[in-house]
Amino acid sequence: MNKKTGNDLFIVDNSDDDWKVLSYLTEWSDISSRFDIATGYFEIGALLALDGKWQKLDQIRILMGDEVTKRTQRALVDGISRVKDLLDDSIEREKQKNDFLTGVPAIVQAIESGKIKCRVYTKKKFHAKAYITHSKLAVVGSSALVGSSNFTFPGLTGNVELNVQLRREVEELQEWYEAHWNEAEDVSDEVLKVMERQTRNYLPFEVYAKSLQAYFRNYEETAGDWERNHSRMYPVLDQYQRDGYGALLKIGGKYGGAFLCDGVGSATFVL
Incomplete structure (x- = not known):
């Protein structure tokens, strides 16, 4: 059944153009104080699809998995890195249809x-998909969708999914969510870093300098080429000065900068 009805239990599978998962979340935004979302994957397109609606909520909690069972701290780091990479990829795809990432700055501010x-739930493989509301109005009560839709744009709109709407016993789902939320690792800062990097306003000089770097990448000379063909100073240096210059290049290449100062009368280099 894919039509909205008055029954307590019915299926939402995205096959009805008028009633997709996104349709329910949109309507529930008007009568809910917050959403608790469980998802295997999270993509920025899901929140952008709810732009103008999610702002009506007091809070959104997103509990996600990374599709891999985690048991060690190293595995936890790898899992969080995977979540960041997936989110980064989703933002890159979003740029193809939304050049200026309209709506993303508001999400960044909301995370801040x-x-x-x-x-991220890392104790075991987390594959749950659920959208659980907390109602503003006691007379209306809370609702939930439980099924197969990830919190991604295709999961909310295009994929043929199998979700069941629940109107009763939602409190038990809220308790289930709370228990798993309390066992999960906070990654809000990591998600924020990914989004801030994607939405940062770069200075015109930074864009110009990066363009020059990309343009001349294939024309860059090595230090040896410059020394042999262009430098007027290098040929007249004493050997100990050349040695110091060589060491300076190595240190600068490793640490991003170097400073060498010899005694009075010797050459001084800054890199």
Whole structure:
């Protein structure tokens, strides 16, 4: 059944153009104080699809998995890195249809303020998909969708999914969510870093310098080529000065900068 009905239990599978998972989340945004979302994957397109609606909520909590069972601290780091990479990829894809990432700065601000919180469940493989509301109105009550839709744009709109709407016993789902949320690792800062990097406003000089670097990448000379063909100073240096210059290049290449100062009368280099 893919039509909205008055029944307590019915299926939402995205096959009805008027009633997709996104349609329910949109309507529930008007009558809910917050959303608790469980998802295997999270993509930025899901929040962008709810732009103008999610802002009505007091809070959104996103509990996600990385599709891999985790048991060690190293595995935890790898898992969080994987989540960041997936989110980064989703933002890159979003740029193809949304050049200026309209709507993303508001999401960044919401994460900074704590209105949107993100955690990764790492104790075991987390594959749950659920959208659980907390109602503003006691007379209306809370609702939930439980099924197969990830919190991604295709999961909310295009994929043929199998989700069941629940109107009763939602409190038990809220308790289930709370228990797993408390066991999960906070990754809001990591998610924020990915999004801030993607949405940062670069200075015109930074764009110009990066363009020059990319343009001349295939024309860059090595230090040896410059010394042999262009430098007027290098040929007249004493050997100990050349040795110091060579060491300076190595240190600068390793640490991103170097400073060498010899005694009075000797050459001084800054890199």
